[in-house]
Amino acid sequence: MGIPFINSFINKISAASTTKFWDDNWIGGNKLRILFPRLFRLEAVKTASIRDRVVATAAPTLWKWDWDRTPTGRTLTEFDDMCSLLSGYNFDTVSDSVRWALTNDGSFSVKALCSLIDDHLHPGNSNNMATMRNSLVPKKLEIFVWRAVQRRIPTRVNLDKRGIDLHSVRCPLCDDDLESVEHALIFCKHAFDLWERVFIWWGFDGMNNLSINEILRGHCPNSTSNLDKKIWQAVEWACSYLIWKNINNKIFRDSSWNIQVAFNEIQSQSFEWISHRLKGRKLNWLSWLNDPSVYLKIV
Ligand SMILES: [Zn+2]
Structure with a gap:
């Protein structure tokens, strides 16, 4: 670093x-x-x-x-x-x-080192680990997203950069491009179609050219400032996590990519994760499926 x-x-x-x-x-x-x-x-x-x-x-x-x-x-x-x-x-x-030469007072602490790493990874502090938290999802999703924002999940391009010998660095799903983090999670046609469905499910016109970091930070297309984005962000995190899981299932278990199955999994998994953790309010499964945009207004 x-x-x-x-x-x-x-x-x-x-x-x-x-x-x-x-x-x-x-x-x-x-x-x-x-x-x-x-x-x-x-x-x-x-x-x-x-x-x-x-x-x-x-x-x-x-x-x-x-x-x-x-x-x-x-x-x-x-x-x-x-x-x-x-x-x-x-x-x-x-x-x-x-x-310790990296602080003014010369004393070392893990906390000081963490904040140094955060500053280094994210100058301006806009998306350090502290802000990549969402209490509506399991810890493993927070960690996954944090690594994805830093482009550090083990895609073939990243493995290749670390000197790991692979027969191909191309996308295992479409073979159209190199498997970078952006490609795997967003731009691969399989992932992209899935995202479009998720955005439309939530009442948006589509992804509207949001960047990968905007998506992971929970931006909504045409968002208003008062929107509570926590539930929507949790859905986006669930989507990116499950895309990655499906890519790995394809590689390691030779299971095929099925957009309908993946979409259903996102709907049910995100419902389960969020409804278990949401305090003081219950999600309704049918309105979750049919018009989850009502949950964008939760404050
Ligand atoms: Zn692809």
Whole structure:
């Protein structure tokens, strides 16, 4: 994700530290004996600690060395390189500590990391995990949709990007295009026809060129601002989830894609999921089938 997590924990060393000068990884991204091998060969005390090598930390830091013989030639070049690496080091005034470089106060928390990842995935915070929640559907749907919004469900194109060897990256249903997330969930003619039926079932003219993210966020075509979209969004999530399930059934169980069966499944599954979770109101099965748009007005 471009978050420099591995390098984000920084050892803050005090001048009195017993950290090994050559043998611990405290500066430069590696052990100094690896970074400066010629110099290390001249070190008289291979196990020297930082405390052994620092005289004073008041800028500029003073160091004391103990060489078997004076560095010359290429070893002197290494010495110069090491000095310039060390010159920027900022010692902790009190004691050794670990700071997390990705927050201002230097303390690590899972919560801070999660919000960093959210910000990274969704700059502007418009659809981070916190807003991809809908209490009317099972958790697995929330997770599925969240991954779909990030284009991270394992379509053939995504598997191929991860280096998984496939005989084809084309859509297993229509073979007309590559199986990207957009294709699988929306633009495949099979999925598209199903969506059209779902939109018409809910009283819309059709999908009206909504994008995949608009659909997953619960936009309605011609929506008014007062519309409570939660039930409609739950239906859209059920639809995308069941499309994905049907694609996998086709691949792994060799079952055929039948739009009527898929549509019936969306109607009954979404009814079951939503009516179990909807508080203070009952859904009516017949009006659910015949004119669910009345539920768009629920506040
Ligand atoms: Zn297709």
